[in-house]
Amino acid sequence: MPKATVARLPLYLQCLELMPETSSTVSSAALADVARVTSAKVRKDLSYLGSHGVRGVGYDKDQLCLLIRRELGLTQDWPVVIVGAGNLGSALANYGGFGSSGYRVVGVYDADAEKVGNRVDGHQVRAVDDLEADVERHGVAIGIITTPSSAAQETADRLTAAGVGSILNFAPVVVRVPADVRVRHVDLATELQILSYYSVQSQ
Amino acid sequence: MPKATVARLPLYLQCLELMPETSSTVSSAALADVARVTSAKVRKDLSYLGSHGVRGVGYDKDQLCLLIRRELGLTQDWPVVIVGAGNLGSALANYGGFGSSGYRVVGVYDADAEKVGNRVDGHQVRAVDDLEADVERHGVAIGIITTPSSAAQETADRLTAAGVGSILNFAPVVVRVPADVRVRHVDLATELQILSYYSVQSQ
DNA sequence: AGCTGTGAACATATTCACAGCC
DNA sequence: GGCTGTGAATATGTTCACAGCT
Secondary structure (H helix, E strand, C coil): CHHHHHHHHHHHHHHHHHHHCCEECCCCHHHHHHHHCCCHHHHHHCCCCCCEEEEECCCEEEHHHHHHHHHHHHCCCCCEEEECCHHHHHHHHCCCCHHHCCEEEEEECCCCCCCCCCCCCCCEEHHHHHHHHHHHHHHHCCECCCCCHHHHHHHHHHHHHCCCCCCEECCCCCCCCCCCCCCECCHHHHHHHHHHHHHHHCC | CCCCHHHHHHHHHHHHHHHHCCCCCEEHHHHHHCCCCCCHHHHHHHHHCCCCCCCCCCHHHHHHHHHHHHHHEEECCEEEECCCHHHHHHHHHHCCHHHHHEEEEEEEEECCCCCCCCEEEEEEEHHHHHHHHHHHHCCCCCCEEECCCCHHHHHHHHHCCCCCEEEEECCCCCCCCCCCEEEEEHHHHHHHEEEHHHHHHCC
């Protein structure tokens, strides 16, 4: 499946879930309109899941949700850890979208002894020293880094050493990981800079 | 300039700024190594800024930073507003990377009267009713949405009506805006779902 | 010798446009 | 008539590989 398609499946899923239940089916054009993409893109993307649409009618919403879920691996349980209990870590721990999606925060960690023990959305902040043991115990596959930049690389090292295979990094620094570990990098400054580039262009 | 290149310029800038100042120049290979991309990509990308590298030597770091900054429009002032003073809004208001980059938070807003007046990193949370007036007064071009999903569309409408040309949306919902407004959408669930897809594939 | 800048080759992604089915 | 599924065409992005300069 093309990377670009994988990156859009979550979008389709989100749109499908937010759609009013007036109809049990949805056409590529309708989904495209909500997702703000083209209908040809929707059809191509969904065709990678197999031919489940009905000509003249569209796709069955529930079936489509299920197919996307299965493809994205959301039918299984994904225990995650959040390292860094600042505002961002707290925001993510509180994030609602987890419930239905198989993600489960099994631990929130901080290096600051002052923060250890604080409650964050039902999670008691734990000392980073507990990280490795918890990762192994819960079989954590995804780690989220919300530490300051200065601690991001060390955190990534510890996560990968403990067996985490995927990292979502919110610290504004590029982390190095072994070749078999996947990293996605989300950075506010980057997003703003991209926006300001296009803002200047359109002036 | 290709979109893909624009999206990487902030990455190069970040890497350049974090580099030790042992040398005043940097080769495409060295920058590529830090940024975790290929050196050919770096050279192609930088060639869109003009031919400023020196064969046999590399690029002058300071000059390169300046060029990227100029290209991204970071030499001008970008007043931004943050709508939604929850954990995420607070995290963004506190975000350090703003200082050198021309972004300046001129207001943090919340619809919840309980939150209005709270201090968030030196910003007193204001009522959303003040949004339009503040946007116009400060000439805000970029708005950041960190509201709950339910308020995101209305917030986008108000921002665009007030004249904001670019929106960074952290709410897990696709917002509709006029054709001349740019939106970037950052969503935790999307990122996690992409990671879990590849995690399943590699199992 | 070392490194950039860049055409040419290749790979990926998007869009078109229409046959095929309901 | 409406809508999918998909080859073909196009556009975008990446990599190669090397001439050209210091």
